[in-house]
Amino acid sequence: MKLQESGEMYLETILILSQEKGTVRSIDVSEYMGYSKPSVSRAVGLLKNGGFIDVDKDGHLTLTEEGLYVANRTYDRHRVLSAFFESLGVSEKAATEDACRIEHVISDETFAALKKHIASL
Numbered sequence: 001m002k003l004q005e006s007g008e009m010y011l012e013t014i015l016i017l018s019q020e021k022g023t024v025r026s027i028d029v030s031e032y033m034g035y036s037k038p039s040v041s042r043a044v045g046l047l048k049n050g051g052f053i054d055v056d057k058d059g060h061l062t063l064t065e066e067g068l069y070v071a072n073r074t075y076d077r078h079r080v081l082s083a084f085f086e087s088l089g090v091s092e093k094a095a096t097e098d099a100c101r102i103e104h105v106i107s108d109e110t111f112a113a114l115k116k117h118i119a120s121l
Contacts, residue, residue, distance in 0.1 A: 026040050047067070052070065
């Protein structure tokens, strides 16, 4: 199943929240992202059916192996791009917002080349 940008954002959010809190529920995702509970519920259902997350009987969300791969990939891109833009003198707010948009569309090839270039500096 090919994920849309929003799916990647949900997975990234679940990853971040799980690192911060340990356990994650839909309400945590809703509050973090500022989305309505019904919107998050729908997304959780789609991600569960797509094999990206598991939901236990208590409503705790966990990333599957595939979900963790996508979340880590997205979050890595976000962190690298944000830091790179800030190193260029871009404000933290603009760097974060731009990275959030670019992280979903940049090719693997371009991102790898960018990481290699940054490492060489």
